[in-house]
Amino acid sequence: MAEQQRIVINGGRRLEGEIAVQGAKNSALPLLAACVLCGGESALHNCPRLSDCDAACRILECLGCKCKREQTTVTVNASVIKGTEVPTSLMREMRSSIVFLGPVLTRCRSCRLSFPGGCELGPRPIDFHLAALREMGADIEEKHGYLECTAPKGLHGARIALSFSSVGATENIMLAAALARGVTEIHNAAREPEIVDLADFINKCGGRVSGAGGSTVAIEGVESLSPCEHRIMPDRIAAATYLCCCGAAGGELILTDVNSGDLRPITAVLEQMGCSVYSYGKKREENNIFINLHRPLISPGTIRTNVHPGFPTDAQPPLMALTTIASGTTVFVENIFENRFKHASELTRLGAKISVEGKVAVVTGVKSLSGAELVATDLRGGAALITAGLAAEGTSKISGICHVDRGYESIEKVLRSVGADIRRI
Ligand code: EPZ
DSSP, rough: OOGEEEEEEOOOOEEEEEEEBBBBBHHHHHEEEEEEBBSSSSEEEEEEOOOOHHHHHHHHHHTOEEEEEETTTTEOOSOOOOOEEOOOOHHOOGGGGGHHHHEEEEEEEEEEEEOOOBBTTTTOOOOOHHHHHHTOOEEEEETTEEEEEEOTOOBBBOEEOOOOOOOOHHHHHHHHHSSBBBEEEEEOOOOHHHHHHHHHHHTTTTOOEEETTBBBEEEEEOOOBOOOOOEEBBBBHHHHHHHHHHHHOOEEEEEEEEOOOGGGHHHHHHHHOEEEEEEESSSOOOOOEEEEOOOOBBBBOOEEEEESBHHHGGGGHHHHHHTSBBEEEEEEOOOOOOSOHHHHHHHHTTOOOEEETTEEEEEESSOOOOEEEEEESHHHHHHHHHHHHHHHHHHEEOHHHHHHHHSSTTTHHHHHTTTOOEEEE
16 A cells, blocks of 8 residues: 555645654664663653654564554663564565674574665665674574574674664664673764664663763663663654755755754754754754745755765755755765665756766756655655755646655644645545
């Protein structure tokens, strides 16, 4: 059913109103995996209603955990882990399922999962994950597309230097190290805010993680972890997407329940483009952002994606959609994924002028876009098509909406609530 769903947008309507931003998908997934470490029932609040979170809960249930969702609270009872195999179907459905390897292995001393499928962004290997776990004492055999992982004597601490600040590898190592014997140090660790959220959760459960958010994270393994309650951080990429939607359609938006600090790389670019953006909130908590656009958009120049605190690769597609109608030429350099410009060819169907050469895309701003039939092939690329559709004159029909539903909770309802003419059919 979800495969055939499409979104229809009649563009050109200004946005006006307030959006409460959903919980972060890219924090919810490692946190759901982290529940495997705790013997008992943990509760994750502000957990977004997304197909990726549903898939993660199905994996937990395959392992013998009990999951329950009430609104945006998901409780996970991991008192007993009955199985240590993640089924191929679920590994294929969601590449980031690899983050279950660390926690299952460190708690159960064995784990069997199939190689996560490549994805629309390029091969996305897991070599950093496997190399690190081997350094911690895991025996990992790759055969017939399966990973047979064992650690008969449990995992032990290690000093791990990542050649690239991989988010998933950093998370997997933190989860494996939480119950390993001794101290693990991760050098050149990912510094994304989701890493800090995960460290907070592990520490609330009785773990000992320090340095999260910096380049060196130390994890002192403990005997066991007990369950806890945790509120998932706001989704900075969903927030960035809605800011780009407002820039594209014009108007003014207030986003509530955001961490403005996490959004600085994006809000700085939007201000360069002519948007007025400011954050405010009670005391030091800058948890609201106001954006409005009352002058023509201008190009921000060159955008290079990078690991945090650089410009996030996940915000590149929606920002590209916005730059298609900004005067001037914008150069995007995609330094994180090999193949993350697939949305460019779809945007040109709306009249955008984009030329792609390897990891560089050059966008020449046009006066206006006009509606067309579009196909989403990945999550953030789909968000880019919706962003551009809001600006395009006339009707745009976007298929492949199942990709968008992986990361955005009811995106059409959210945008309709602030004045967009958008519906799902
Ligand atoms: C996480 O993916 C996010 N996903 C991605 O968001 C995000 O784009 C990415 O981090 C970068 O910020 C989740 O958190 C679930 P990486 P992850 O490991 O962990 C290469 C979205 O749209 N690499 O930092 O897979 C890899 O090929 C998604 O919400 C290796 O070579 O990202 C890629 O080029 C998309 N070997 C680069 O590193 C490895 O062992 C970044 O990967 C691991 C990664």
